[in-house]
Amino acid sequence: MTGVVTGGWEFVWAAYGITFAVLTAYGIRLASHLRRSREHEDR
Amino acid sequence: MENLNAPPFSAKAVRRAWIALGAGLVLLAIGTYQGLFVAPPEHYMGEVQRIMYVHVPTAWNAMLALTFAFFCALAFLWKNDWKWDARLEAAIEMGVLLSLLLCIQGAIWAKPTWGVWWDWDPRLTTTAVMLVAFVGILALRHFVEDPRRRAVWSSVATVVAYASVPIVYFSVQWWNSLHQLQSSPQTVDGAMVTPLRINSFGMLFLLFAFTSLRSQIARRRLAAELAPPPAPTATLATGGER
Amino acid sequence: MRVVRAAFRKDLLLSWRGRAQGMAVVVFGATLLLLLSFAVGPNATTLRQLAGGFLWVALLFSSTLALTESFRLEREHRAIEGLLLLGAHPAAIFYGKALANWLHLFAVGLALIPVMVVLYDPGLSGIGGLIGILALGTAGISAPGTLHAGLASQIRAQQVLLPLLLFPLVVPVLIAAVRSSSLLLLGDPMGQARSWALLLLAFNGIFWPLCGLLFGHVIEE
Numbered sequence: 001m002t003g004v005v006t007g008g009w010e011f012v013w014a015a016y017g018i019t020f021a022v023l024t025a026y027g028i029r030l031a032s033h034l035r036r037s038r039e040h041e042d043r
Numbered sequence: 044m045e046n047l048n049a050p051p052f053s054a055k056a057v058r059r060a061w062i063a064l065g066a067g068l069v070l071l072a073i074g075t076y077q078g079l080f081v082a083p084p085e086h087y088m089g090e091v092q093r094i095m096y097v098h099v100p101t102a103w104n105a106m107l108a109l110t111f112a113f114f115c116a117l118a119f120l121w122k123n124d125w126k127w128d129a130r131l132e133a134a135i136e137m138g139v140l141l142s143l144l145l146c147i148q149g150a151i152w153a154k155p156t157w158g159v160w161w162d163w164d165p166r167l168t169t170t171a172v173m174l175v176a177f178v179g180i181l182a183l184r185h186f187v188e189d190p191r192r193r194a195v196w197s198s199v200a201t202v203v204a205y206a207s208v209p210i211v212y213f214s215v216q217w218w219n220s221l222h223q224l225q226s227s228p229q230t231v232d233g234a235m236v237t238p239l240r241i242n243s244f245g246m247l248f249l250l251f252a253f254t255s256l257r258s259q260i261a262r263r264r265l266a267a268e269l270a271p272p273p274a275p276t277a278t279l280a281t282g283g284e285r
Numbered sequence: 286m287r288v289v290r291a292a293f294r295k296d297l298l299l300s301w302r303g304r305a306q307g308m309a310v311v312v313f314g315a316t317l318l319l320l321l322s323f324a325v326g327p328n329a330t331t332l333r334q335l336a337g338g339f340l341w342v343a344l345l346f347s348s349t350l351a352l353t354e355s356f357r358l359e360r361e362h363r364a365i366e367g368l369l370l371l372g373a374h375p376a377a378i379f380y381g382k383a384l385a386n387w388l389h390l391f392a393v394g395l396a397l398i399p400v401m402v403v404l405y406d407p408g409l410s411g412i413g414g415l416i417g418i419l420a421l422g423t424a425g426i427s428a429p430g431t432l433h434a435g436l437a438s439q440i441r442a443q444q445v446l447l448p449l450l451l452f453p454l455v456v457p458v459l460i461a462a463v464r465s466s467s468l469l470l471l472g473d474p475m476g477q478a479r480s481w482a483l484l485l486l487a488f489n490g491i492f493w494p495l496c497g498l499l500f501g502h503v504i505e506e
Contacts, residue, residue, distance in 0.1 A: 008091035008155045015094040015151045016075065019101065019144050023249065026140060027064070030256045034057065037263045120502060176453035183450065186442040196436050199499045200450060203429060206495060207454050210488055214457040217484075218464060 049266035050126035052259055060255035067248030074100075074241030082235050091155050095235075098148045100243040102166070104250045105141035108134055109173065109205060111254070116201035119194055125265055126258075128194035131201065132184065133257035135177050137250055142174040165216035172211050176204040190268045288373045292381020299358060300389055306354055307389065311396045314347035318397065322404050329406060336405035337466030341459055343401075344394050345426065349448050351393060352430045355386050356438035365435075365504050375501035383431040383496070390423035411469030414478060418469065421485035422462035428489065429454045432496040436503045454492075461485045 078096030085092035112134035119127035149167040150160045161167075180200045187193040300307060321339045325331050359365045368378055395416070402409065433450045437443035465481035 008089055011091050011151050011155050012079070012093050015148045016079070016097055018147055018151075019097050020071075022140070022144060026253065030253060030260065033260050034256065037260065172453045172456050175449075179446070179449035179453065182442075183436075183440075183446060186440050186446060192439075195502050199436070199502050200433070202499065203432065203454060203492075203495065206491065207457070210457045210484075210491065211453075214460045214484060218460045 048125075049269045050124075050129060050262045052262050052266065056255055057259055060252040060259075063248045063255070064252035067245045067252060070241050070245030070248060072245075074238045074243075074245055078235075078238035078242065082238055085235075088156060091152065094148060094152045096238050096242050098145070098152060099239055100246040101141055101145050101148060102170075103243055104246045105138060105145050105170065107247070108138035108141055108250055108254070109177065109208075112138055112177075112201055113205040116198035116205075119198045120202070125194070125269075126262070128190075128198070129258045129261035129265060130254070131194070131198060132261040133254045135180055135184075135197070135201065136257055137254050139174060139177050139181060141250070142170050142177070145170050146174060163215070163219050165212060165219055168215045168219070169208065169212040172215075173204070173208060176207070177201075180204065190265060286377075288377035289381045289384070292368075292373075292378050293384050294381075296355065296382055296385030297388065300355075300385065303354070307351070307393070310347050310350045310354075311393055313350060314343045314393060314397045315400045317343040317346055318400050318404055332405045333407050334467070334471065336401055336407040337468075337470050338463045339405065340394075340397060340401045340466060341422065341462050343397060344390070344423070345452070345455065345459060346448075347393055347397075348390055348423075348426050348430055349451065351389055352386060352427075352434035352451075353438065353443065353447060355382065355389070355431070356434050360438045369504065375504055376497045378504070379431060379435075379497045379500035380493075382435075383427050383493070386431050386434075387424050387427040390427055391420055394419045394423055407470035408472070411471075411473075414469040415466055418462055418465045418478075418482060418485070421482060421489065422458055425458035425462075425485055425488045425492065426451075426455055428492040428496045432500055432503060435500060457488050458485065461488070 074096065078093055082093070082096070084090050112131055115127045115131035115134055118124070119131060146167065149164070149170075153162050153164075154160050180197050183200055184193050184197050187196060318339055321335075321342065322332060325335060365378065369375065398412070398415065398419075401407075430447075430451055433454075434447055437447040437450065440446055461481045461484040465478040465485075468478040468481070
């Protein structure tokens, strides 16, 4: 399949957006886990 | 002999992880900016090809995470040291996360390029199989309560799952080659290499940071699970009322 | 070696005694073949092309039942601990069990072939080769299957965990077995079936030793 694929920015944004959103969400989850367990330990 | 105590929680490791995370985010910001706005569009695939600047780094790091998981599993089976189990847990989770992202990115790339969401590309299909395999191992860890069995069994399952990667890849590639002729572009233009490298390192720092943090969380949980039961209180000993 | 033979005979004996269960597994597989044909519709050409694929899918699903069953009695009577206490090497226990499971799965596959032939109507000329592929493929399912069944039998969620853990591992077996079966049944002008058979052989060559080595970790406390 040859030829030029025109446009397609929405796919690019989708790919990058989902990737960074998921990674950010995971990072936030890790941070809150650490914070919660540290409070639990200090108690 | 087995190290019976849970590995200690290291605040220093956590600090180091946050620094790595910061560095990784900076690199990813630079690399993504370059990939999206500075690098030239590809001749045939146009702007869609820019997905490569996040897709290839994800692929390399997913494979790295799963390979690290494999070595953690071997290390645990050999040394019986709990820190390897903590690292294994973190590595598998990161491997699953990155593999999932890889499949999603691959589908988003495939749709405008080939017209279908999934084109059974051998690398992506092997990733999908690995994703299922390691999600299964996470499920295994979830359902086993005894920490020792959990560690041993998930190590065994990881070794077997990882050992199957080459043969899965080979069989899918051969199966697919009978039907398809196209493949994704192999050669990368000079101007495209830089954002690719920057993003790859950025994601590597991210992987290191997340694995480190997740491993510390796992250590905390192990400490709670392996702690000896609390001594009986005076009330119980005297059989006090109420 | 003696332990392997003893374990093998014990499992065969147990299988024979519980042959009602074994027949239920075959009925399950046959039902699957029937249901899968409904998914396709009564188009004879399509059904013929899918005969090899559906046979192996049905066999794979049936194998989880058979594998789970092979460890049920051990679990209920703590038999494996007993064997270990008597000094049996875990790998020997594994090979005895895996060989018995292989035979069991092979028998189920043999029983399913006539059902497949009746429902899907492929040509009969390749049946000899198909039986060979059946042997190789069921061996490929049996080795990792026995390992993971031993593991899963000790967990309460075993019914979902065994398929979840096993199926990704046996993807190469499925691909190779389906491709070679289809070629043998429908015609193989370029003689590719042999290459797929070699892949199955390679898979067995890797996983029978590997799973035997790891089985000890699965059953020891």
